[in-house]
Amino acid sequence: MTPTAPTMPATDPARVKVAIRNLYKIFGPDPQTALTLVREGMGKNELLDHHNHTLGLNDINVDIREGEITVIMGLSGSGKSTLIRHLNRLIEPTAGEVLLDGENVLTYGPADLRRLRQEKMSMVFQKFALLPHRTVLQNAGMSRRIRGEDQDTADREGGKWLDRVGLAGVEAQYPHQLSGGMQQRVGIARALASDSDIMLMDEAFSALDPLIRSDMQGLLLELQKDLHKTIVFITHDLDEALRLADHLVILKDGFVVQQGEPQHILLYPSDPYIEAFVGEINRARVLRVRSIMQRCPDVPPAFSGVVSPDATLEELIEMSGGNTECCYNVQQDGADLGILDMQHLVRALVPARPGEDKLAAQ
Amino acid sequence: MAFYDGVFDSLGLRSWCDAGANDGPMTMAQLLQKKSGVTPEVAATQSTPLMDTPFPSLDSLHEACNSIPRTRDMTEAVELSFLSIKDPLKAVLDPITQPLSWALDGTMNLFEATPWFIMIPALLLLTWFAARSLGIVLLVAASFLFLGFIDHYTYAIQTLSIIFVCTMISVAIGVPIGIAMARNDTFQRINIPLLDMLQTLPTFVYLIPLIFLFSVTESKLYGIAIILYAVVPVIRLTDLGIRLVDRDVIEAADAFGMTDRQKLFGVQIPLALPNIMAGVNQTIMMSLAMVVIASLVSAPGLGVLVLRGIRNLELGVGLVSGFGIVLLAVLLDRCTKAALNRINVSTKAGS
Ligand SMILES: Nc1ncnc2c1ncn2[C@@H]1O[C@H](COP(=O)(O)OP(=O)(O)OP(=O)(O)O)[C@@H](O)[C@H]1O
Numbered sequence A: 001m002t003p004t005a006p007t008m009p010a011t012d013p014a015r016v017k018v019a020i021r022n023l024y025k026i027f028g029p030d031p032q033t034a035l036t037l038v039r040e041g042m043g044k045n046e047l048l049d050h051h052n053h054t055l056g057l058n059d060i061n062v063d064i065r066e067g068e069i070t071v072i073m074g075l076s077g078s079g080k081s082t083l084i085r086h087l088n089r090l091i092e093p094t095a096g097e098v099l100l101d102g103e104n105v106l107t108y109g110p111a112d113l114r115r116l117r118q119e120k121m122s123m124v125f126q127k128f129a130l131l132p133h134r135t136v137l138q139n140a141g142m143s144r145r146i147r148g149e150d151q152d153t154a155d156r157e158g159g160k161w162l163d164r165v166g167l168a169g170v171e172a173q174y175p176h177q178l179s180g181g182m183q184q185r186v187g188i189a190r191a192l193a194s195d196s197d198i199m200l201m202d203e204a205f206s207a208l209d210p211l212i213r214s215d216m217q218g219l220l221l222e223l224q225k226d227l228h229k230t231i232v233f234i235t236h237d238l239d240e241a242l243r244l245a246d247h248l249v250i251l252k253d254g255f256v257v258q259q260g261e262p263q264h265i266l267l268y269p270s271d272p273y274i275e276a277f278v279g280e281i282n283r284a285r286v287l288r289v290r291s292i293m294q295r296c297p298d299v300p301p302a303f304s305g306v307v308s309p310d311a312t313l314e315e316l317i318e319m320s321g322g323n324t325e326c327c328y329n330v331q332q333d334g335a336d337l338g339i340l341d342m343q344h345l346v347r348a349l350v351p352a353r354p355g356e357d358k359l360a361a362q
Numbered sequence B: 001m002a003f004y005d006g007v008f009d010s011l012g013l014r015s016w017c018d019a020g021a022n023d024g025p026m027t028m029a030q031l032l033q034k035k036s037g038v039t040p041e042v043a044a045t046q047s048t049p050l051m052d053t054p055f056p057s058l059d060s061l062h063e064a065c066n067s068i069p070r071t072r073d074m075t076e077a078v079e080l081s082f083l084s085i086k087d088p089l090k091a092v093l094d095p096i097t098q099p100l101s102w103a104l105d106g107t108m109n110l111f112e113a114t115p116w117f118i119m120i121p122a123l124l125l126l127t128w129f130a131a132r133s134l135g136i137v138l139l140v141a142a143s144f145l146f147l148g149f150i151d152h153y154t155y156a157i158q159t160l161s162i163i164f165v166c167t168m169i170s171v172a173i174g175v176p177i178g179i180a181m182a183r184n185d186t187f188q189r190i191n192i193p194l195l196d197m198l199q200t201l202p203t204f205v206y207l208i209p210l211i212f213l214f215s216v217t218e219s220k221l222y223g224i225a226i227i228l229y230a231v232v233p234v235i236r237l238t239d240l241g242i243r244l245v246d247r248d249v250i251e252a253a254d255a256f257g258m259t260d261r262q263k264l265f266g267v268q269i270p271l272a273l274p275n276i277m278a279g280v281n282q283t284i285m286m287s288l289a290m291v292v293i294a295s296l297v298s299a300p301g302l303g304v305l306v307l308r309g310i311r312n313l314e315l316g317v318g319l320v321s322g323f324g325i326v327l328l329a330v331l332l333d334r335c336t337k338a339a340l341n342r343i344n345v346s347t348k349a350g351s
């Protein structure tokens, strides 16, 4: 018995900022012919072996909601970079639509496209991609200068965001004089200084070592709390994805295997590929009470305490002192949301595997 | 009987062959035979042994068939066709290249008219701004004082003025061409063989068509020769430099919505500058090499002395002026390399 997904609680759906519709990208000399084959169901490997075209993206449909972090995850070569570059048309699709606030970006002429890139979407890169011949301050204010604003405005905005990402004092240095983590902070300041609603981040933290990386994730979350940008974040690291994502999209060989709320994907993986992915994770640390709590029965049992729905399972285990007899009341702002007994919690810690029925074995 | 008679007979071309008149100048073979004392008639009656089969060249085919032109006719035709396009070509090129003569003569006059006690400090100041190195400034000072002391100052200044003008023009022409090549693959493919040819052509061969086109008294003659030869490295290295700019940085420039212009002047050229400067350094070195050869076509300067050394077997004159050229080469090289290093430090590549 595979666990069936319960219907998700209807949270108020944020507005869709960018909608990707039936997007295909095929690399090769004759993508249109190859597209017909792909639409008839040909896979990536067959297309490459017999027709010498690379299937980059295969019928992608994703809604990117306003003010959320949408994380796109997948292994190397799964098409993550290709996908994110379609949003600001650094890559042209073979077929499909990219709707920004309902407008099809693919119909834009060069001037519209430039305005989109200057004002509506900014980008942070894996290898930082700062201008090596410009100072940190000039780099941070770059987007303003490109738009034609004067140097003072650019410096003021750049300086403001450098401060905000914790880089006050290095304005006059050159990028190569900074560490990787600091360079990426400049990259983020540069993207923020453009004041765009949408931020595209292509493996922005992948080149950093683990501690710095965790710092940067913290920084991003903290910024996001104030700024509510629409962020598209790419990573191949599940821990990072789970920490950042409001919405998680998992790509494999150019198509979306599963997308949804990250906790939901963790609990109900729809595909062996994702099971393999999520099998590696420390579930107690990432799963939250709200994802596995049960509805309150008519006769409430005796509660050993009250927990917040956003507590991680790890915190709850610590609270219970490892006692599986305990049962907790889930409350938020005084309102009863549900209950969670420790036995249920322990079961949720073990990833569901096909062909194995944990609940029955008990 | 010529060796290839049989071939033309069997092809049935005899009547066409005999229609060709044989009243042109003698062939190479005839000339040689005349010298060796064997008349063509005698030679023709002797049957040629197989081992002596002549290469079926124009000359030997002509012997068998008068309608086939001789090599001399061919070179003559080249000359005639060149002469026939000479006038229209000259009519176009003369006005276009006239400013080059003015620039060369004007700068030369200016350099020569400036007294040495102003010129040398000016050069030192220029060196300081380019290289920012006291050592190099001192080297330049010592070299010019030495050249002045041995009465080679004027020659050196003449050479320097030619190099100055030719390098300026080479950069002004070469950088835009290099940029165009970097942006357009087809243009690059067309240009590369052309550049290869300019670089491999023996330097004297340049001079030949130029002498036909322009009068030897005009300074643009050597100006063109020098520029044609020296412009190649700056074109190549501009092209290379722009193509080598980090693709991630270019992508970032695109992602932030830079126009092509902003990208070119704000990113590509600054980041290609070390390579472009390396090209300029080579351009200077090549104009120096060419300016010596150009003294054959009346380019003034140290080259004239070298030439005098060769012509009159004045060994000392040749050697000393040769040394002066080496000295100039070292100075120019040091200066541009130091400038290059400065750029390299301030645009340190690697993100
Ligand atoms: N310009 C291109 N020409 C041909 N094939 C390409 C091109 N760009 C990407 N691809 C192919 O498209 C597929 C997806 O590439 P993409 O760079 O989007 O992967 P990715 O998920 O970003 O991987 P990584 O984690 O290594 O960055 C790969 O198979 C790649 O080889």
Ligand SMILES: [Mg+2]
Pocket: A080, A081, A082, A203
């Ligand atoms: Mg990638």
